[in-house]
Amino acid sequence: MARRSRSVEGLLPGAQPWNPYAYTMPALILMAVMVVYPLMYGVYIGFTNMSLQRFFEYDLIGVRNFVSILTEKELWEVLVRSIVWTGVNVFLHVAIGLWLAILLNRKLPGKSIIRVILILPWAIPQYIAALAWKTMYQHDFGFINLVLKQIGLSPVPWLQHPQWSFLAVILVNVWLGIPFMMMISLGGLQSIPKELYEATDVDGGTGWDKFRHITLPMLKPVLVPAATLGTVWTFNTVNVIYLVTGGGPGRSTDILVSYVYRAAFDFYRYGYAAAFSLLIFLMLMIWAVLFVYRNRADEGAY
Amino acid sequence: MAKRMRVSEGLFDKGDSPLKIVAIYLTLLVACLISLIPIWMIFNMSLRPDQSLYTTELSFIPSGATLENYRVMLFEKPLLGWMGNSLIVSGTTAVLSVFVASHAGYALSRFRFYGRKSMLTFLLSTQMFPAPMLLLPTFLILSQFKLLNSFTGMIIPYMATAVPFATWMMKGFYDTIPVELEYAAAIDGATNLQTFYRITMPLAAPALAVSALFSFMTGWSEYIIARVILTKAAMYTLPVGLVTLQSAFNTEWGRYSAGALMTMIPAMALFMAFSRYLVGGLTVGGVKG
Numbered sequence: 258m259a260r261r262s263r264s265v266e267g268l269l270p271g272a273q274p275w276n277p278y279a280y281t282m283p284a285l286i287l288m289a290v291m292v293v294y295p296l297m298y299g300v301y302i303g304f305t306n307m308s309l310q311r312f313f314e315y316d317l318i319g320v321r322n323f324v325s326i327l328t329e330k331e332l333w334e335v336l337v338r339s340i341v342w343t344g345v346n347v348f349l350h351v352a353i354g355l356w357l358a359i360l361l362n363r364k365l366p367g368k369s370i371i372r373v374i375l376i377l378p379w380a381i382p383q384y385i386a387a388l389a390w391k392t393m394y395q396h397d398f399g400f401i402n403l404v405l406k407q408i409g410l411s412p413v414p415w416l417q418h419p420q421w422s423f424l425a426v427i428l429v430n431v432w433l434g435i436p437f438m439m440m441i442s443l444g445g446l447q448s449i450p451k452e453l454y455e456a457t458d459v460d461g462g463t464g465w466d467k468f469r470h471i472t473l474p475m476l477k478p479v480l481v482p483a484a485t486l487g488t489v490w491t492f493n494t495v496n497v498i499y500l501v502t503g504g505g506p507g508r509s510t511d512i513l514v515s516y517v518y519r520a521a522f523d524f525y526r527y528g529y530a531a532a533f534s535l536l537i538f539l540m541l542m543i544w545a546v547l548f549v550y551r552n553r554a555d556e557g558a559y
Numbered sequence: 560m561a562k563r564m565r566v567s568e569g570l571f572d573k574g575d576s577p578l579k580i581v582a583i584y585l586t587l588l589v590a591c592l593i594s595l596i597p598i599w600m601i602f603n604m605s606l607r608p609d610q611s612l613y614t615t616e617l618s619f620i621p622s623g624a625t626l627e628n629y630r631v632m633l634f635e636k637p638l639l640g641w642m643g644n645s646l647i648v649s650g651t652t653a654v655l656s657v658f659v660a661s662h663a664g665y666a667l668s669r670f671r672f673y674g675r676k677s678m679l680t681f682l683l684s685t686q687m688f689p690a691p692m693l694l695l696p697t698f699l700i701l702s703q704f705k706l707l708n709s710f711t712g713m714i715i716p717y718m719a720t721a722v723p724f725a726t727w728m729m730k731g732f733y734d735t736i737p738v739e740l741e742y743a744a745a746i747d748g749a750t751n752l753q754t755f756y757r758i759t760m761p762l763a764a765p766a767l768a769v770s771a772l773f774s775f776m777t778g779w780s781e782y783i784i785a786r787v788i789l790t791k792a793a794m795y796t797l798p799v800g801l802v803t804l805q806s807a808f809n810t811e812w813g814r815y816s817a818g819a820l821m822t823m824i825p826a827m828a829l830f831m832a833f834s835r836y837l838v839g840g841l842t843v844g845g846v847k848g
Contacts, residue, residue: 269669269670269738269741269742269745269751269754270741270742270745270746271744271745271748271749271750271751271753271754272669272670272745272750272751273751274672276666276670276751276752277666277667277669277670277672277675278666278672280662280663280665280666281662281663281666281667281678283658283659283662283663284659284660284662284663284722284726285663285678287659287715287718287719287722288681288682288685288719288722288723290700290715290719291693291697291700291715291716291718291719292685292688292693292719294696294700295693295696295697295700296688296693296696298696298699299688299692299693299695299696302695302696357587357590360583360586360587361587363571363572363575364570364571364572365571365572365580365583366570369834369835371587371591372834373830373831373834374591374594374595375587375590375591375594376830376834376837377594377595377598377827377830378594378597379830380776380823380826380827380829380830381597381598381823381826381827382779382780382782382798382822382823382826383780384780384782384798384802385601385780385801385819385822385823386597388819389597389598389600389601390597392600392604393596393597393600400596400600400617403617404617407617432593432594432597440837440838440841441841443838444837444838444839444840444841447838447839458574482727482731485683486683486686486724489686489687490686493686493687493689493690495689495690495691514689514691517689517691517692518689518691521691521692521695522691527695530692531692531695534688534689534691534692537687537688537689538687538688538689541687542684542687545683545684545687
């Protein structure tokens with residue numbers, strides 16, 4: 258498809274050279290005012306000691322925020338946890354989403370109702386979903402532990418124990434993110450010509466062969482950009498962790514962004530939080546450049 | 560026998576054995592249950608006669624179930640006012656975002672112009688800056704323009720949230736529409752804008768629908784920005800209003816849940832109505848062509 262539009266080397270008939278600039282103008286003005294300017298302001302704040310006490314008379318303090326972030330004892334632990342969080346989440350989003358999409362991409366009575374039910378987690382505002390899950394994780398009265406007790410298992414300290422809490426927030430986020438990847442995969446699957454699979458049938462290929470040699474390569478141009486976006490979104494998700502565990506117990510479920518969010522809005526260390534955000538942004542940019550170019554995701558994306 | 564074969568051929572894929580079909584249904588049934596349980600939890604809490612959060616009951620409908628919480632939310636609390644505010648904000652955000660994104664996406668798909676690649680990269684990179692940190696500068700900008708406590712002051716940041724992804728998606732979808740269709744119209748002397756509006760935009764209806772849905776949901780479920788911008792109770796949107804029901808010591812869980820459920824219903828209805836567009840219209844890359 259990229260090839261097709263590349264055939265438009267010159268201009269479309271009837272088009273003027275200024276057309277693309279006129280079409281993109283509203284978007285660019287919006288993004289310049291609401292993203293670029295705040296971002297630059299954020300960079301500036303990152304070099305100051307702005308806080309709630311010093312909201313108006315803050316000083317430039319050079320790279321002191323960056324030094325104190327990089328020498329933070331917990332930094333590496335939180336960084337590793339963010340990477341695990343992102344990796345596990347995105348992997349499960351794509352794997353389960355694709356799996357459900359493959360199950361649904363066939364003749365199956367009732368599949369449109371099933372599809373609608375499976376999309377629902379996406380339709381629920383995150384602050385409501387997070388709260389519902391939080392009550393389900395409650396130790397003595399939560400739904401999950403009540404069910405576990407019913408079937409004779411011992412209750413799990415979902416929100417009291419560091420590892421269980423981390424599992425708990427991952428489960429919530431996986432639940433929230435599957436529908437998006439499922440719909441992306443379904444759209445991609447439907448555009449794969451059936452004849453490709455029939456050819457494999459003739460050659461006596463198994464289901465796994467079809468998946469590996471047809472489905473995955475054909476879906477790559479759809480899944481790679483979606484997974485790239487998913488990674489960035491997951492890495493920057495505050496809602497779930499902040500609302501379900503608040504980063505606790507202790508700081509055991511904090512990832513970088515929830516850590517920043519609490520530094521800014523629970524402890525009012527604006528300068529520090531802005532510097533931290535800048536580091537996160539740079540990290541993601543470097544990752545994206547490496548990943549996008551390695552996977553040639555731009556083939557599909559550009 | 561032959562007859563029954565034909566029936567089963569009609570209902571299921573040829574390659575699926577009965578055992579496989581049972582396994583598929585079982586898997587999907589479990590998936591549907593997992594998908595629905597948290598929603599059922601909220602429903603269950605909303606029917607409880609007291610405002611308690613916790614009970615050891617596991618029944619589908621709680622004992623002493625009552626619609627009292629719904630009555631209170633609809634007639635005694637300003638839920639309908641919050642819902643009206645949310646509808647105005649989210650609806651306007653959706654319309655304007657689709658307008659902006661459909662045009663930008665068209666230029667990025669159909670033209671090769673100076674700055675195109677940087678624009679695409681820029682749109683992607685806006686997703687990488689931790690959103691909460693744009694909050695403080697955004698607040699300062701809006702207060703300079705005297706847009707606090709106004710619908711405009713909420714619609715603009717929501718558009719900035721929704722437009723990058725919507726633009727990428729629109730561009731991905733236009734890429735799948737053969738450009739030859741536009742040549743025909745252009746030969747008849749139409750300007751590019753006319754061609755775009757008459758030929759390409761109608762064909763992109765699924766992607767327009769999905770962009771609209773996304774942008775609407777951005778406004779419908781956003782809490783963090785709204786909490787900072789809105790201080791007048793009459794301006795509250797649903798998320799901000801619902802959270803006022805949670806106080807540190809005495810949250811009215813039943814009422815909160817009733818309100819949450821009524822917040823979810825319009826969103827779920829939209830998703831259901833749009834679900835057929837979601838399959839084809841959601842394109843961030845694209846294999847068609």
